[in-house]
Amino acid sequence: MSNPAVTELIERSNRLGSDPRNTNYAGGNTSAKGTAVDPVTGGDVELLWVKGSGGDLGTLTEAGLAVLRLDRVRALVEVYPGVEREDELVAAFDFCLHGRGGAAPSIDTAMHALVDAPHVDHLHPDSGIALATAADGEALTKECFGDRVVWVPWRRPGFQLGLDIAAIKAAHPGAVGCVLGGHGITAWGATSGECEANSLWMIRTAEAFLAERGRPDPFGPVVDGYGPLPAAERRARAAALAPILRGLVSTDRAQVGHFTDTDTVLDFLSREKHPALAELGTSCPDHFLRTKVRPLVLDLPPAAPVDEVVDRLRVLHAAYRDEYAAYYHRHATPDSPAMRGADPAIVLVPGVGMFSYGKDKQTARVAGEFYVNAINVMRGAEAVSTYAPIDEAEKFRIEYWALEEAKLARMPAPKPLATRVAFVTGAGSGIGKAIAERLAADGACVIVADLNTHAATEVAESIGSSDTAVAVTVDVTSEEQIAAAFQDAVLAFGGVDLVVNNAGLSISKPLLDTSAAEWDLQHDVMARGSFLVSREAARIMIDQGLGGDIVYIASKNGVFAGPNNVAYGATKADQAHQVRLLAAELGEHGIRVNGINPDGVVHGSGIFAAGWGAQRAAVYGVPEDQLGAFYAQRTLLKREVLPEHVANAVHALTAGHLSHTTGLHIPVDAGVAAAFLR
Template sequence: MTNDTVRELIARSNRLGADPRNTNYAGGNTSGKGTETDPVTGDPVELLWVKGSGGDLGTLTPDGLAVLRLDRVRALQDVYPGVDREDEMVAAFDYCLHGKGGAAPSIDTAMHALVDAADVDHLHPDSGIAIATAADGEALTARIFGGRVAWVPWRRPGFQLGLDIAAIKADNPGVIGAILGGHGITAWGDTSDEAEANSRWIITTAADHIAAHGAAEPFGAVRSGFEALADDERRARAAALAPTIRGIASTDKPMIGHFTDSPAVLEFLASAKAPALAALGTSCPDHFLRTKVKPMLLDLPASATAEQQITRLQELHAEYRADYTAYYDAHATPESPAMRGADPLIVLVPGVGMFSFGANKQTARVAGEFYVNAINVMRGAEALSTYSPISDAEKFRIEYWALEEAKLQRMPKPKTHQGRIAFVTGAASGIGKAIATRLAKEGACVVVADLDLEKAQAVAAELGSTDIAIGVAANVADAAGVQAAIDATVLAFGGIDLVVNNAGLSLSKPLLETTEKDWDLQHDVMAKGSFLVSKAAASALIAQKLGGDIIYISSKNSVFAGPNNIAYSATKADQAHQVRLLAVELGEHGVRVNGINPDGVVRGSGIFASGWGANRAATYGVNEEDLGQFYANRTILKREVVPENVADAVFVLTGPELSRTTGLHIPVDSGVAAAFLR
């Protein structure tokens, strides 16, 4: 049963976490203290409920809390070995846990346990961090808060920081919280409501002071030529640059991207101080753990051509890698974890926007949100003083902390298609939907492309949030429409890795009844459509330099001469040969091109439901509802082919096991001897 302390703590956490002015995603932690009966002794025991490691305040539930005995946590003060052995204290928290289950205690647990207050909040608000990172932050704290808030010089999160804040609380009865230098804020109260009110007062007071007393142009004047491009031009340029930038960010390991062109980002990138401030990097540990120590900033004006920007981005990438390697070498010790990669996670392009990267879409999006937080912090600090983040040496201690490395090692093994971006045409139903579903299940980000936008978006919603899938309109017979869909893909996820040419239709007619219009329609959608999609996607695949996959959902009809099917079978043969041609042409870029030849897939098929099924049933003299079984009966295995069987083949062809396979057609037809490949 959930007690009042936990209910109030969860409600307070969710309220604070729902407002980005209070803290960033997954940043900060909250706690509450209370008493329960020890089930072993029957005696009352004082407990601490505190947000566990890795959780998010806005979505926190009771399962995300760590529950510890306060007497045991406080007893750790007697055995604390000092800051040089700080990491040992996190392991010691495991011996203070009460009961089963619950989240793992975070490094900030000591701050909550040792402060003599019923409820404690530790948050990362932009306004608070602006004061914390100002060169004269201590003086600003005294001036802004009038003695109600203390200043704590930078100290790495841990047991000693908890001791420091506890001492401040004990020695200063009128103090309601603290500004943690370079980091964030902490506030407390005798009740949950009081703690929340104190947190909000600190955040609002800081924000109001910055607004009332800050410089009008904290980032300086606008640099001529670096202003934001017009909306359409900006988005088009972002789409043109995205594949190259994703390739840069994915040199060491594949990354998913996110694009942001908010006013705050564009204003910062156009400003005179942007180069110097970007070079200083972020300060709050939550920020630079997700954005890397600093971003990569393009130093060309927005008026430069895309080709000029691409060339310069590649030059800057080489410089960034050398600089990051020098940073690692300067601060690493023999005990440090190996360097995790030297590519940027934030790439800034003046006039265009920000590209952020992570192992998945959520991580990429959150990295971008954190850099916007950093921009807000820099704005506030520069408005009142001078932005002065913690040193690179301290950043390294956090970034390559043994505890952070242990957290990374505990993460689950990635799925086979994690880090891959799939574009599936005709994906609102039948085979395409099954393929999109399977790829999303295996960790891919999926773009559901279909002529019917509403249905495409509905399928994408079934697969999950926009961090997993989006729906786009795509008339594959229209070159401009195809390019727009590919552009939407690279802006949504950073690039593209896997293309499935599945869109199709069919009209079952004998030669003499097949009109020129029938012929053109089927060839426009499947032969021409596959060509247009492959061409647009190949441009992005080549620019990324990451290889990739193009899959054609052809048909057994590409080799099997069935009756009354001239237009459909001819266009499927066209698709089949495109596989061979493109496999040869794109192989030098690491792009594999393969095909799948299904038998008639009746179940869930949009083609069969639109009249094709009735026509084929009439051709073979069977009832339409028996067509699937008719197809199955004429196969060697006597088993009907369903959409999921085709999706399985796509999964295998695009997975790691067939990495040396290209130019192949796989039959998924239960064995049609007349369609055997020779």
């Protein structure tokens, strides 16, 4: 059973973290002090439970807490070597853990341990950071809170900051918290409820102060011609720019993208002061670790032609990389970590919105959320004063902190398809569903495309959140629907890298019984549909300049002439040759095109369930429920082919081991000798 102090701490943390007004995702930390039985001595031991490194308050569980012995953490004060060597004490926290210790202790552990209060909250509310980053933040803190909250000048998080706050609390017994210059707030209380109440009082009081005391239009007037484009035009422009931007920001390493066009972002980008404020960068360490030292800002109006915008973005991106490298070299010391990459994490396009980037969709989305936090902070600071974030040298000290490098080193190795965006047609059931699930399990972001909206939605939701999979409705015979589906894809994830042409239907009839309408339908869905999907995908991949994969789920029927199957077999042969043609044409762009030839996949197949199974069973004179076994017995391996076997082949083609293979067809048929490739 959990300690009551732990239960209260988790509940408080979840309440605070679930409201974005209180703190940003994964930002801040909370703690509780209490006693527990020492299993070695049988006596009571005083412990600190504190949110561990990398956790999120809104979703915090007991497993996310670091558990330390307070006597041992406090003993570190006696051996503290001074601020120049304070990082050495982070490793010492490992020797203060109680038992297995839970999660890894964060850099803020000292603040929670050394402050003489049973409960402590350290949070990053926009309102608090606005005061913390105002040029006259100390005076404004006094005006806002009186003597109940104390100003703490900027200091990088660490042991010394913990000592500073502990001393301030001791010197101000009537205070309930402090504003940390350039950073955030810390509050405390004798009980969990009191601590939470003090945190919320500070946040809401700051919000009210900024609203009542602040001047209107803190970002200046709207600049003529910089207002938001109409919604449909804005999304179309964003979709046109997204693949090009993703290619640019993936110069050092591949990135996934996220697009934001909220009123907060669009209003900021329409205002006179936005270029100068953006150039100052963000301030709170959590903000600029996610958003980099500053964003890339397009300096053209929304009505500028797309070609002109693209050319300008290329110039600005090159300049950004040069400036970032110069920033690194201005501040790097011989023991600094190597430069991690010079591409921007945030790109701002007036009238259109914000593009944010990261190693996965969640990281990209959260980076965008942090920049929205930064806009709110800038608005608040400019409303009552002048926005004055911490200086560039301090930002570098945190961005290239050895402790931050160690945190990155603890991250698990990426999955084989991490950063790749996959678009799978016919993914609402059967083979397509299995492929979508396999690609997502391998780390890809997946667009589940299907004519059946309900089926696509169910598959996407079963895979995970919208950070992993999104559903789109698309009839692959419609150029307009295909274009719209790919637009949704690039706005969801920044671009597309991997396309699987799987959508299909099957008409099993002899030549004389096959109507022209049936022939046309069969070819429209699979031959024409694959062509249209591949064409739209190739446009995006070429714009990105990152290469890509197009995989056709063809069939052994494209090679083997089965009975009473003229429409289906012919269209599969068409798909098979599209593989060869596109491999030859797209190779210069690094786009690989390959095919997979399954035997009849009966289990879980939407095609077979829709009547194809009954038709083929009648052709072969077997009961429909025995069709899979029948197919298996005619193979060399005597094994039934299942959807996951086809998904395995897609993985083999796209996960990196066959990087030099294109124009290939892989049989997944358990060995049908008549379908051997010649």
